[in-house]
Amino acid sequence: MEGYKKIKEEIDSIAKECGREGGVKLIAVTKTVDEELIKKSIEEGASDIGENKPQELLKRMEQFGDKVRYHLIGNLQRNKVRTIVGSSILIHSVNSVRLLREIEKRSEIEGVTTEIMMQLNLAKEETKTGMPIEEMEEFLEEMSQMKHTKMIGMMVMGPNVDDEDEIRRVFKKAYNLKEEIAGRNLRNIEMRELSMGMSSDYRIAIEEGSTMVRIGSLIYGERHY
Numbered sequence: 483m484e485g486y487k488k489i490k491e492e493i494d495s496i497a498k499e500c501g502r503e504g505g506v507k508l509i510a511v512t513k514t515v516d517e518e519l520i521k522k523s524i525e526e527g528a529s530d531i532g533e534n535k536p537q538e539l540l541k542r543m544e545q546f547g548d549k550v551r552y553h554l555i556g557n558l559q560r561n562k563v564r565t566i567v568g569s570s571i572l573i574h575s576v577n578s579v580r581l582l583r584e585i586e587k588r589s590e591i592e593g594v595t596t597e598i599m600m601q602l603n604l605a606k607e608e609t610k611t612g613m614p615i616e617e618m619e620e621f622l623e624e625m626s627q628m629k630h631t632k633m634i635g636m637m638v639m640g641p642n643v644d645d646e647d648e649i650r651r652v653f654k655k656a657y658n659l660k661e662e663i664a665g666r667n668l669r670n671i672e673m674r675e676l677s678m679g680m681s682s683d684y685r686i687a688i689e690e691g692s693t694m695v696r697i698g699s700l701i702y703g704e705r706h707y
């Protein structure tokens with residue numbers, strides 16, 4: 483366990499080396515972590531908290547209120563959308579047109595604008611929950627018609643391999659896609675964030691243009707499920 487402060491300094495330093503000082507946000511992933519440990523990290527400056535399940539994120543909101551911002555980074559089922567829309571949660575993991583439509587519908591009912599990111603599966607692993615690239619055009623087309631949902635970037639997970647070149651290839655591809663989509667100037671789509679990088683691959687992710695790294699075990703220690 484390295485603690486929040488050390489990791490934050492490490493990330494700031496890598497970002498600076500890459501000429502992007504202050505350009506990388508650290509999202510502390512608090513899955514299964516004790517409340518006391520999270521409190522300590524907030525005292526050390528943690529400003530953004532991520533969970534992969536809506537009910538866990540809602541629990542964190544009860545615990546920590548408006549001291550931090552909240553990020554949903556895991557698979558969201560359509561029947562759970564209503565539990566989080568209206569709570570100012572940034573949803574990183576929107577991975578289908580059907581899910582997007584549900585978020586739009588609930589946001590209209592709640593009278594809010596929900597910020598989302600499109601999660602793509604570029605590592606092409608069965609276990610990854612992102613959207614296949616073949617569905618991306620339809621998603622962007624749909625996205626550009628939304629009135630209560632706004633897309634601010636995309637999320638990608640690196641492949642679960644030891645080969646750094648392979649990981650780098652996936653992150654490069656993600657960055658290039660992000661830039662390409664940004665260049666189209668589509669209505670309602672502002673590609674300012676690229677959520678990529680975890681404990682094992684955050685350095686490569688930052689070098690390749692990540693603006694948000696999602697780190698859990700390196701801050702809080704190994705998880706006990």
Ligand SMILES: *Cc1c(COP(=O)(O)O)cnc(C)c1O
Binds near residue numbers: 534556681698
């Ligand atoms: C758990 C999780 C992380 C953090 O993983 P670590 O390896 O502990 O840093 C990042 N992103 C997602 C989507 C996760 O589910």
